[in-house]
Amino acid sequence: MLDERKKKVLAAIIQDYIAHAEPVGSRTIVKRYNLDVSPATIRNEMADLEEMGLIEQPYTSAGRIPSEQGYRYYVDCLMQRKNLSEDEVKFINTCFARKMQELKDVIQKASNVLSELTSYTAVVVEPKMEKSTFKFLKLLPLATNQALLVVVTNTRVIQHRTLNIPEDITHQDLEKVSQVLNSTLQGLTLEEVSRMSLNEIYDEVILQRYMWDKIVELVKDSLFSEEYEERIYIDGTINMLDQPEFKDIDKVKSILKALQEGKILKQVLLERPRPGLSVSIGQENRYEGINECSLITATYEVNGNVVGTLGIIGPIRMDYSRGVSAVDYVTKMLSGFIKKYIEE
Amino acid sequence: MLDERKKKVLAAIIQDYIAHAEPVGSRTIVKRYNLDVSPATIRNEMADLEEMGLIEQPYTSAGRIPSEQGYRYYVDCLMQRKNLSEDEVKFINTCFARKMQELKDVIQKASNVLSELTSYTAVVVEPKMEKSTFKFLKLLPLATNQALLVVVTNTRVIQHRTLNIPEDITHQDLEKVSQVLNSTLQGLTLEEVSRMSLNEIYDEVILQRYMWDKIVELVKDSLFSEEYEERIYIDGTINMLDQPEFKDIDKVKSILKALQEGKILKQVLLERPRPGLSVSIGQENRYEGINECSLITATYEVNGNVVGTLGIIGPIRMDYSRGVSAVDYVTKMLSGFIKKYIEE
DNA sequence: GTTAGCACTCAACCTTAAAGAGTGCTAACA
DNA sequence: TGTTAGCACTCTTTAAGGTTGAGTGCTAAC
Incomplete structure (x- = not known):
């Protein structure tokens, strides 16, 4: 839709403006981008480009600068990639x-x-993160009612300190919970984990129900808290x-x-x-x-x-x-x- | 060394300049800080203060602004704490x-x-960190030749992934190393740990010598790497x-x-x-x-x-x-x- | 379709002038 | 001796006017 010369002029204006951050005049274009026409001709072209909304004038008698539309056209149609040196x-x-x-x-x-x-x-x-796959987690006892949750996915380590663990949970309990969760979640994406109801994998051999629910809830919260983002x-x-x-x-x-x-x-x-x-x-x-x-x-x-x-x-x-x-x-x-x- | 009035004038200049960021003139001082003297008197005082290097003039006929020395004097001798509201x-x-x-x-x-x-x-x-005390560490196996080192001090969790663990170290080995280090380092400050030669606590029951040295070196490096700062x-x-x-x-x-x-x-x-x-x-x-x-x-x-x-x-x-x-x-x-x- | 020429516009820059804030100094006063 | 009124002086700030120069748009000729 733009003829060859208009394209050349537009490209020249944009490139020059990118390089020098100053409005570009008709003479400059002719000189710097050696088009074989006179400034007057360029001025006519520029008037057309301005009408099309591709360039604009900051004030009546300044050179032209590209409009956002102009940049858009340049990026879509005119620009050629400059290879890295x-x-x-x-x-x-x-x-x-x-x-x-x-x-x-x-x-x-x-x-x-x-x-x-x-x-x-x-x-x-x-x-x-939701595409990451779960590798393993570990619940490390910190104090009687605190545990450190460490989760390792295939992309990174999430670590979170969890509070309010019921006091009567022992180190062994934490270890067992870790094991069960690990074997269940192994290889799942976090997205899948988030959709899963962890409560269901409750195994009465391990812990009392309320403790299991409590811990599993904490683990899940930690997994999808800010640290997870x-x-x-x-x-x-x-x-x-x-x-x-x-x-x-x-x-x-x-x-x-x-x-x-x-x-x-x-x-x-x-x-x-x-x-x-x-x-x-x-x-x-x-x-x-x-x-x-x-x-x-x-x-x-x-x-x-x-x-x-x-x-x-x-x-x-x-x-x-x-x-x-x-x-x-x-x-x-x-x-x-x-x-x-x-x-x- | 400054008489009462000079102090008042200096304080006024500084407070006003802090509030308005503009050179302070003699009239302003009299009006805003109701000293019961005329501007001319203030001018004399200001001339003295300037000679002492406590205030300065940006140009010949502007008001005065505090010099760095002036601020220093103010902070040391004049300023009274403003209680928080x-x-x-x-x-x-x-x-x-x-x-x-x-x-x-x-x-x-x-x-x-x-x-x-x-x-x-x-x-x-x-x-x-050097004042922090060591609580425990844990070496978690990540892959055949990778382990995740988690260190917990009384102030925070340091976590570091370690590479290049000899392939023939088993999960059990890592667990044992953790245990030995934990019982040795428990309660020490990191400063003490850093001065300690961990190689010496080698226990031949656990591992071959070269493996122990290798792991201990890695642990120590991790402990005092950037993550530690x-x-x-x-x-x-x-x-x-x-x-x-x-x-x-x-x-x-x-x-x-x-x-x-x-x-x-x-x-x-x-x-x-x-x-x-x-x-x-x-x-x-x-x-x-x-x-x-x-x-x-x-x-x-x-x-x-x-x-x-x-x-x-x-x-x-x-x-x-x-x-x-x-x-x-x-x-x-x-x-x-x-x-x-x-x-x- | 292209170009030379010319009148015109407008920011940028400089100069100049006026205004205003504030000083330093002097002389008078308490 | 310390304080003050007065006044000349300095220097920034602001505005106004003038000049310059880059660049345009238009017209007429090629």
């Missing part, structure tokens, strides 16, 4: 080369790498302050607030439906604070199942091309790496 | 009234309350952005950077020697970023032993009087509360 690839590889003990270290590293690489803010949501890792928050569009302290504040509020951010990331890479621009993000930003996110997978989301947050004028490449690469890296840390 | 006390109490499972929840709450109350940034360093809790970081002196994005950036860098902050807090409450002003803090701020910190105690530090960070023009009261109150609150969570 050799150095960048090398950088990523060395970062991941260090030996990491646990899944969470890998995830943390991913967000770290992503923010370093792009100079934007990086976010990684850890793998969905997917954690979110954020890196490079202060990179936001480098963006000229956020030199205004009030804007920065509302953004930082949104970033700090892990819950909102998590919701934003988890709401995105499509598997694979996705870009959302400005107002497309409905939450306060984040609607002045753009997000590039991708889902990472294990064995074909989407398990988590990661991405970068930057100004609407962000370098989508580079960003997409970076997110894409790190996602693949993470997907590949993560297998080692998730035992079946 | 009933509402504030009630607020703190309700915050702490909620049932909290673990020590770390109490600590987190303390930093939360402190930042809410003062509108500054709050920091709490968790109790010193005192964690630091920060709250209200973005409150910094509300301060007019930090409306400049570059200043904010260096401060946020310092705050983000937990290690630096921890060092700053742990360096403060004196037990009890202490205030450090501007340049007295040597670290980049923090030297444009003031700190009010206090140590909290358990049974007369200093175990941790907490405090608030704000602009040099911070409300020391209110801040000191708030820190003091919350410290006492925390000291009192914490006993419940530290079992002997």
